[in-house]
Amino acid sequence: MRGFHIESHERAVTHAWAFPRIVRLFRMRFDSRVRIDSLQTEIETTDGRRVAVKLVVNPRARRVSVRIDPTRREAIATAPTKRHLKHAAQFAAERAGWIAHELSRLPQGVLLAPGAMTPLRGVTHKLVHEHGRAIPRIEVGDPPLLIAPAPDIALFESRLLRYFKDQAKADLTERVALHARTLGVKPARVQVKELRSRWGSCSVDGVLSFSWRLILAPPYVLDYLAAHEVSHLKEMNHSRRFWVCVARCMPEFERGREFLHEHGCALHAIGLAR
Secondary structure (H helix, E strand, C coil): CCCEEEECCCEECCCCCCCCCEEEECCCCCCCCCCCCCEEEEEECCCCCEEEEEEEECCCCCCCEEEEECCCCEEEEEECCHHHHHHHHHHHHCCHHHHHHHHHCCCCCECCCCCCEEEECCEEEEEEEECCCCCCEEECCCCCEEEEECCCHHHHHHHHHHHHHHHHHHHHHHHHHHHHHHHCCCCCEEEEECCCCEEEEECCCCEEEEEHHHHHCCHHHHHHHHHHHHHCCCCCCCCHHHHHHHHHHCCCHHHHHHHHHHHHHHHHCECCCC
């Protein structure tokens, strides 16, 4: 049985545009012994813009499709088999205008640099650099200041990321322990790291992984993800029994889920320069 994870929201194609041409399709080797995870192609819109598209094979897919992954900020064309990849590339090319439009609508990437505004536990803070090696701290203000000391400005982002991950680990460890007691389960480990296409996951050996960006959201959102992944220790699926487990841990879990559906894309843009 495979582990389960909760993925970020993805935009699916809803209509077709004009029929631009495929600019370049990297050579494909259709060796049945080799699993093809992804290939890359470029398509051109009617106004001359070039857009990169990732081609993937998914045996569970029933037909070719194209979607936008807002966390990776890319278009993905899916084919059910390797022999349908060229069809998937053409399908994406026929929708190049829609792809370019949806990519342009993604939130602007927020660089973690002095002067930038970023949320922490749902409250917007202004990032400030200070020379030194002390632990980052918060000072009251309007807006509040998140001061991250670093001996060199080049180390500011890495120091800030470590602070975010440490804060997320502390909050998640506490909430996971609470929900684990509620369900009578015991996770093997809790880890926080960079997750670009999901918010959390539960492996078959009981390791719970979470995105550090959860610390940017209001606390009830982090709490929902903790309840969600702990519930997978009981039910490795998204069945009705699974959601009953989530509700036992957090009766108002839908509030956190709705926040991620509405604001997840913007959260994933933080820490990404574009």
